[in-house]
Amino acid sequence: MTPMGLNLPAWAVSEPQQRQPVTPVGLLAGAGFFPVRFAEKARELGIPVVCVGAAGMADPILEQICDRFVWLHRLSLGTMIRTFQRGGVERWTMAGKFHKHILFQPWRLWRLLPDWQAIRFLCFRKRSDNKDDSLLLGLIAEFRSAGLECVSALDICPELLVRAGTHTRRQLTKREKADIAFGWDLAKKMGELDVGQSVMVRERAVLAVEAIEGTDAAILRAGELCGRSGFVVVKVAKPHQDMRFDVPTIGTTTLQNIAAAGGNVLAIEAGKTIIIDEPAVLQLADKLRITVTAITDPQNLE
Numbered sequence: 001m002t003p004m005g006l007n008l009p010a011w012a013v014s015e016p017q018q019r020q021p022v023t024p025v026g027l028l029a030g031a032g033f034f035p036v037r038f039a040e041k042a043r044e045l046g047i048p049v050v051c052v053g054a055a056g057m058a059d060p061i062l063e064q065i066c067d068r069f070v071w072l073h074r075l076s077l078g079t080m081i082r083t084f085q086r087g088g089v090e091r092w093t094m095a096g097k098f099h100k101h102i103l104f105q106p107w108r109l110w111r112l113l114p115d116w117q118a119i120r121f122l123c124f125r126k127r128s129d130n131k132d133d134s135l136l137l138g139l140i141a142e143f144r145s146a147g148l149e150c151v152s153a154l155d156i157c158p159e160l161l162v163r164a165g166t167h168t169r170r171q172l173t174k175r176e177k178a179d180i181a182f183g184w185d186l187a188k189k190m191g192e193l194d195v196g197q198s199v200m201v202r203e204r205a206v207l208a209v210e211a212i213e214g215t216d217a218a219i220l221r222a223g224e225l226c227g228r229s230g231f232v233v234v235k236v237a238k239p240h241q242d243m244r245f246d247v248p249t250i251g252t253t254t255l256q257n258i259a260a261a262g263g264n265v266l267a268i269e270a271g272k273t274i275i276i277d278e279p280a281v282l283q284l285a286d287k288l289r290i291t292v293t294a295i296t297d298p299q300n301l302e
Helices: 034-044 077-086 100-104 108-112 116-124 132-145 174-192 215-225 252-261 278-288
Strands: 025-029 049-054 068-072 091-095 198-202 205-209 232-235 265-269 291-295
Touching (some): 025 034, 049 077, 068 077, 077 132, 174 198, 174 232, 174 265, 174 291, 198 215, 205 215, 278 291
Antiparallel strands (some): 198 205, 198 232
């Protein structure tokens, strides 16, 4: 326990505690509010945060929250690693959305300006594919070789994981329950293939499957394909989800896109999905008349 009476994750405590009670944590920050929530919670716990923020993605407020902050304007693994090492970091985490599609755009080397370490990682490291898990596990290995171990941001923010149950006033219809059960198995299979974690379903037919474009774009595409006539969004964790990265996350933007596309339901996996600012998300869901339900077994829906 800290002097404030708050529990720290084991990796945050150094020995002997009298000389250095808390070690800094590194944060590789992408888009969205999750990195901000992590940094705020770490500061509340008295854990110094050394942050590298992806330019054009990370929230600028992180500059004020974190003890040390560096903007990453190019794909430089050396900058990330040196920033963490100079800040006394031993453990680091990643949080937020990173726009993977930029890796496949024309003139990507000119856009990303990678350093030699990044070029070696992207072009010369042996990988069977460039799926999310393959790239991220490879990145973790690069950092580990520099003495930096990746940990889960949820060690500090476990309260962000959604509990089971329907959390909104609007309840599920019989058809929507059938669509969730149908979409759940498909989403799990897509997650197992490391393609995406979300599917959009209407009347037990798939409207759209999330891939590299991300959940929000897939939701909007589903709305176009069904004439905004109502559908279900199912978002799940991968069958063997590594909780250090790519954990399914929803926020108010997700609901706004569902409403814009004409969707009715957001079904997520209990205990393995992050809700950023849950009170605000559920309040907005009620306002938009969208059902938000968190489940573990789609065959036993209430």
